[in-house]
Amino acid sequence: MSFSPLIRQLIDALRILPGVGQKSAQRMALQMLERDRSGGMRLASALQQAMEGVGHCTQCRTLSEDALCPQCADPRRDDTVLCIVQSPMDVFAVDQTGFRGRYFVLKGHLSPLDGQGPEAIGIPALLARVEGAEALREVILATNPTVEGEATAHYISQLLIPRGLIVSRLAHGIPLGGELDLVDGGTLAHAFAGRKPMGG
C-alpha cells in the first residue's frame, strides 16, 4: 500500500524520534490524523517553539530557554556540591535519585580522535564555573562508566584536585535487583574491590 505524499512525509519525519520505527511511525501518523488533529497541531507548535527557543543554561549548560535553568535558579539547592554529567538526560537521571546540589553539563566526553578536546566538551566553562563558586567543596564526577567517560573523569579530577576540592566518582558495583551470574566480570571485580563491612 502507498500513502499519499503528506502522510508519507509525516511518517518519515516521525522516524527521527528515538525508538520509533516504520511501523510505530505509521500508527502514530494515522492515529493522529484520525483521532487527534488538534493534538497534532499542538505538537507541531510545541516542537517549533522548543527547537527555536531552547538554548543552554548560562550556568550549568543544560537545555533551557531561560538564562538560568530551574535547577540553577533554585535558591534552596546545595551550593557546596557540584555534579558533572555528560548530557541533559543525565541531569534528569541524577535528580531522580534525590540529589539536590548543583550541576554542570559537559558536551559529551573527551575523544581526541574525533577532535573532541577539552574546549569542545566545555572544560574552560567548567573551570570558570568552579572558580566563580565560592561555597563549592565537592565535585562529583558522574560521567558514563565507559572508557571515554572514565578518561574524561580522570582528566577533570587532575584539574580540580589541585584547587583543593574533594573530587569523587560514582561507585561501581553490582546493580540492584539483578542476578550475580549475569553481571560482567569487570563489574563484579569492582564490586569485590569496593566491598563494605556490614553493621552488626
Place this chain on the structure above:
Amino acid sequence: MSFSPLIRQLIDALRILPGVGQKSAQRMALQMLERDRSGGMRLASALQQAMEGVGHCTQCRTLSEDALCPQCADPRRDDTVLCIVQSPMDVFAVDQTGFRGRYFVLKGHLSPLDGQGPEAIGIPALLARVEGAEALREVILATNPTVEGEATAHYISQLLIPRGLIVSRLAHGIPLGGELDLVDGGTLAHAFAGRKPMGG
C-alpha cells in the same frame, strides 16, 4: 528535576503519540533538542502540513490529501472486489497481505447506544460507492472480529446480498505460529467448525 517551560510543553505534547509515556516523551524531547533540531523542525512542519492538508479520499474515504488516494487512483487494481474495513490503519494491514482490489473505509462500527448509526459510520456513502461500481462482483467484510464488528458486517451483508453481490467475511480460526492451548475457546470452536480437508 523540573524542565524549563518550553521543554515541559514539548514533553506534554509528545504524550499524545500512541505508546509514548512520560519517560519516552522526555527522552524524545531532550534527544531532539540535543542532537537533531533540524529533524525536529522538519517534524513540526510535516505535522502541521498533514494535520491541515490531509482529508479523505472521495471514493474509499481513507486518509488522503488528494481527491483519490493512491489505491483508488491505481488503474491496475481489481475493480471486481471491494474490501470494507473500519479504519485507514486496516487498509494498510489488508494491503500487506497482497490484496489488490478496492477498499471502502467505514468510520468505525455501528454502536446505536453511542449514537453511531448507519449514517454516522458512512453506510449511505458505501451504498453510493457500490451502486457506482459496475464491475463489482464480491464484497469482503473485513470489520474487526468483535461483537460490534460482527454486527456491522451482518448489517451490511443484509443490504448488499439483495443487490446480487457475493458477500464474504474473513475466516476465523487459530492464528499462525501460536500455541493451541493459548487460543481462546471461541476461536478454537470457530477453527473446528471451519476445518478444511487436507489434500492427499
